[in-house]
Amino acid sequence: MNRDEALALDAADPLAVHRRAFLLPDGVIYLDGNSLGALPRATSARVREVIEHEWGARLIRSWNEARWTDLPRRVGSKIARLIGAQPEEVVCADSTSINLFKVLAAALHLQTARPQVSVAGRRVILSERGNFPTDLYMAQGLTHLLGGHYQLQLVDSVAIEQSIDESIAVVFLTQVNFKTGAMHDLAELTRRSHEAGALMVWDLAHSAGAVPVDLTAAQADFAVGCGYKYLNGGPGAPAFVYAAERHLAALSAETFAQPLSGWFGHRTPFEFVTDYAPAATIERFTVGTPSILALAALDVGVDTVLAAGIEALRNKSVVLTELFIAEVERQCDGVMLVSPRRAERRGSQVCFAHEHAYAVMQALIERGVTGDFRAPDVLRFGFAPLYVRHVDAFDAAATLAKVLRADEWRHERFLQRATVT
Amino acid sequence: MNRDEALALDAADPLAVHRRAFLLPDGVIYLDGNSLGALPRATSARVREVIEHEWGARLIRSWNEARWTDLPRRVGSKIARLIGAQPEEVVCADSTSINLFKVLAAALHLQTARPQVSVAGRRVILSERGNFPTDLYMAQGLTHLLGGHYQLQLVDSVAIEQSIDESIAVVFLTQVNFKTGAMHDLAELTRRSHEAGALMVWDLAHSAGAVPVDLTAAQADFAVGCGYKYLNGGPGAPAFVYAAERHLAALSAETFAQPLSGWFGHRTPFEFVTDYAPAATIERFTVGTPSILALAALDVGVDTVLAAGIEALRNKSVVLTELFIAEVERQCDGVMLVSPRRAERRGSQVCFAHEHAYAVMQALIERGVTGDFRAPDVLRFGFAPLYVRHVDAFDAAATLAKVLRADEWRHERFLQRATVT
Numbered sequence: 001m002n003r004d005e006a007l008a009l010d011a012a013d014p015l016a017v018h019r020r021a022f023l024l025p026d027g028v029i030y031l032d033g034n035s036l037g038a039l040p041r042a043t044s045a046r047v048r049e050v051i052e053h054e055w056g057a058r059l060i061r062s063w064n065e066a067r068w069t070d071l072p073r074r075v076g077s078k079i080a081r082l083i084g085a086q087p088e089e090v091v092c093a094d095s096t097s098i099n100l101f102k103v104l105a106a107a108l109h110l111q112t113a114r115p116q117v118s119v120a121g122r123r124v125i126l127s128e129r130g131n132f133p134t135d136l137y138m139a140q141g142l143t144h145l146l147g148g149h150y151q152l153q154l155v156d157s158v159a160i161e162q163s164i165d166e167s168i169a170v171v172f173l174t175q176v177n178f179k180t181g182a183m184h185d186l187a188e189l190t191r192r193s194h195e196a197g198a199l200m201v202w203d204l205a206h207s208a209g210a211v212p213v214d215l216t217a218a219q220a221d222f223a224v225g226c227g228y229k230y231l232n233g234g235p236g237a238p239a240f241v242y243a244a245e246r247h248l249a250a251l252s253a254e255t256f257a258q259p260l261s262g263w264f265g266h267r268t269p270f271e272f273v274t275d276y277a278p279a280a281t282i283e284r285f286t287v288g289t290p291s292i293l294a295l296a297a298l299d300v301g302v303d304t305v306l307a308a309g310i311e312a313l314r315n316k317s318v319v320l321t322e323l324f325i326a327e328v329e330r331q332c333d334g335v336m337l338v339s340p341r342r343a344e345r346r347g348s349q350v351c352f353a354h355e356h357a358y359a360v361m362q363a364l365i366e367r368g369v370t371g372d373f374r375a376p377d378v379l380r381f382g383f384a385p386l387y388v389r390h391v392d393a394f395d396a397a398a399t400l401a402k403v404l405r406a407d408e409w410r411h412e413r414f415l416q417r418a419t420v421t
Numbered sequence: 422m423n424r425d426e427a428l429a430l431d432a433a434d435p436l437a438v439h440r441r442a443f444l445l446p447d448g449v450i451y452l453d454g455n456s457l458g459a460l461p462r463a464t465s466a467r468v469r470e471v472i473e474h475e476w477g478a479r480l481i482r483s484w485n486e487a488r489w490t491d492l493p494r495r496v497g498s499k500i501a502r503l504i505g506a507q508p509e510e511v512v513c514a515d516s517t518s519i520n521l522f523k524v525l526a527a528a529l530h531l532q533t534a535r536p537q538v539s540v541a542g543r544r545v546i547l548s549e550r551g552n553f554p555t556d557l558y559m560a561q562g563l564t565h566l567l568g569g570h571y572q573l574q575l576v577d578s579v580a581i582e583q584s585i586d587e588s589i590a591v592v593f594l595t596q597v598n599f600k601t602g603a604m605h606d607l608a609e610l611t612r613r614s615h616e617a618g619a620l621m622v623w624d625l626a627h628s629a630g631a632v633p634v635d636l637t638a639a640q641a642d643f644a645v646g647c648g649y650k651y652l653n654g655g656p657g658a659p660a661f662v663y664a665a666e667r668h669l670a671a672l673s674a675e676t677f678a679q680p681l682s683g684w685f686g687h688r689t690p691f692e693f694v695t696d697y698a699p700a701a702t703i704e705r706f707t708v709g710t711p712s713i714l715a716l717a718a719l720d721v722g723v724d725t726v727l728a729a730g731i732e733a734l735r736n737k738s739v740v741l742t743e744l745f746i747a748e749v750e751r752q753c754d755g756v757m758l759v760s761p762r763r764a765e766r767r768g769s770q771v772c773f774a775h776e777h778a779y780a781v782m783q784a785l786i787e788r789g790v791t792g793d794f795r796a797p798d799v800l801r802f803g804f805a806p807l808y809v810r811h812v813d814a815f816d817a818a819a820t821l822a823k824v825l826r827a828d829e830w831r832h833e834r835f836l837q838r839a840t841v842t
């Protein structure tokens with residue numbers, strides 16, 4: 001491929017118009033939307049309206065008048081459309097980490113509540129060693145709190161399927177791996193878990209807004225996901241929680257199936273009764289008062305994804321990542337593809353290993369290509385098809401080739417590791 | 422007092438100038454800043470800068486460049502100055518509810534880790550029946566999750582002191598009661614708890630920014646508080662957590678003393694290691710990625726309080742609430758003071774009971790006086806001295822008198838109860 005061919009792909013791209021919905025800095029090819037999504041053009045005005053009118057002018061009455069109270073559900077029901085869920089199965093709340101704690105606890109609760117399952121035999125929570133660390137940390141915190149009753153078993157990615165047996169209470173996985181972009185078969189692993197009598201919790205942090213997910217078809221149990229990556233909700237945007245309707249029904253008989261039992265998850269939060277009684281709805285997975293500013297920004301971000309359509313986004317994402325892989329492999333030496341080569345096994349990111357990945361990424365960033373580095377040796381490039389063009393993928397590969405050919409990354413200023421990335 | 426005397430108090434008020442730092446709607450006397458603080462004039466521009474420049478233009482690099490990563494600590498260290506804590510003892514995170522879960526778990530952990538205390542004999546968590554419900558709900562969720570090992574004991578306010586005995590592991594109370602404005606003696610109850618070998622957790626939701634708190638002098642153990650009331654951080658603003666430095670030191674040997682062990686509380690979050698290892702600092706009480714928009718707004722709100730000074734605010738608050746009580750009692754029939762009459766036992770709010778409080782409050786709101794109703798019969802008026810004037814307190818009392826004298830509240834449109842307040 002040459003650059004003109006990439007430009008021709010953009011000219012013919014039905015999604016090209018969506019790039020205009022974003023404010024992007026000049027001179028930057030932003031391949032980090034998988035870490036922090038770009039800013040939708042409409043966000044600033046919407047947040048300003050919330051601040052100045054809803055908060056400033058209308059003050060406390062906006063809880064009713066502007067429907068702040070059901071904003072977590074309204075945004076959740078939009079996200080539901082991106083992940084194949086029913087509108088009433090998704091709510092926005094807290095962070096992905098905290099939501100994982102809730103659904104893991106709820107899954108364990110459901111699991112131990114099943115009469116047909118031997119409780120004593122189901123003490124293992126299974127995950128992948130390469131899962132995003134906070135997911136592992138939250139599970140570690142939960143199992144520790146439960147006094148060692150449950151044991152967290154971590155296996156390599158390739159060993160997951162064979163490890164799902166009848167000792168497992170709950171399997172939890174991130175569908176798209178943060179470091180490699182490798183994508184699990186959500187339907188198949190859910191089926192395998194159910195076959196073994198285990199429940200399945202999915203983290204869709206790198207899936208929602210990037211790849212089509214069909215939780216209903218997969219008969220998924222629980223899921224969580226992130227608002228600030230492909231959903232463009234802004235730094236630290238609220239996360240979301242999904243619970244299958246059948247589980248919500250089963251849980252509704254239980255008071256504390258979700259242990260973070262705050263007032264927003266109460267059946268009647270504004271009656272201020274002494275005893276917790278959870279909402280029968282997905283709102284039982286909410287806890288304290290949600291940030292309305294943050295939810296408003298997320299709402300705008302989710303709209304940008306819905307406007308394009310998740311199938312079209314995935315199609316473009318595959319073209320972008322294929323193009324990038326082909327051009328990097330054609331033009332660059334010393335890099336090795338870490339992501340799966342087959343598009344259907346890959347999320348919307350491409351990772352290459354390079355011995356001096358940190359320095360290479362610093363040099364790339366200085367040349368206007370923003371990706372990121374993941375220890376020890378990964379160059380990570382996210383392709384958010386809402387605003388990344390084919391020519392961006394082409395130019396990024398060409399820039400990487402230039403940086404590598406000229407050994408630019410060997411400059412001292414690139415070799416120093418920052419403490420935070 | 423007459424209205425001119427109230428105006429004279431405003432003319433002589435050294436804090437009067439601070440009202441200009443807020444955007445307040447015309448024609449409204451806002452006595453609900455204890456529920457949702459008013460909008461600081463600087464907030465909208467600051468949030469816009471964060472959205473358009475830090476997020477939009479600088480994107481992912483703002484985590485370092487704009488120091489987003491330490492924003493929770495920076496805002497926390499400002500709040501520390503309002504509650505008599507050291508800067509390194511306070512961090513912003515999540516919601517008050519979730520923070521209470523963390524510190525209750527940490528307190529139980531510390532309590533059971535004390536060699537001199539019989540673990541078996543310390544299974545009771547003590548609180549007040551009239552505590553804010555979400556605090557009770559979170560404790561209920563935690564004790565349920567711990568399998569009934571701990572028991573939550575709720576007593577009436579008057580019985581708290583006598584109930585603190587050697588069966589109690591942890592006492593948790595909200596310093597200023599949300600419904601009555603009654604204020605506990607924080608130092609004395611902390612001392613009593615320690616004397617009995619119990620730890621003490623304070624919820625400062627209605628204290629921070631309203632009354633001077635000296636956690637250091639009280640040798641307090643843990644505290645949480647709210648960002649959206651007197652701190653003017655906006656609807657659903659992030660909350661805060663305080664842990665005494667001596668406890669942070671003791672906890673630093675323990676990996677999971679705080680069970681919501683997310684990556685932001687990790688010692689090295691960006692090294693992406695598999696096992697959780699908590700930060701030795703107060704940041705161990707943070708969990709997932711924080712909302713930067715929400716924190717930026719809170720930062721501005723906290724600055725408005727710091728600019729005025731908490732002692733001066735308290736002095737004015739006492740004058741405002743005394744004035745209001747005196748005028749209501751002089752002018753109104755059928756209302757009964759629910760808040761303590763002695764200022765030193767009262768937070769920055771005044772509550773009166775009225776048989777038809779809901780309808781009375783609706784009629785008041787229609788006349789431009791915004792307070793709120795708390796079931797079954799409470800009219801609640803918050804006095805945020807940053808922006809409430811003496812004449813506002815006077816006029817609010819006069820308006821209440823008018824509503825009551827003319828039986829305005831009997832109009833059908835006021836009698837219907839909304840489902841959400």
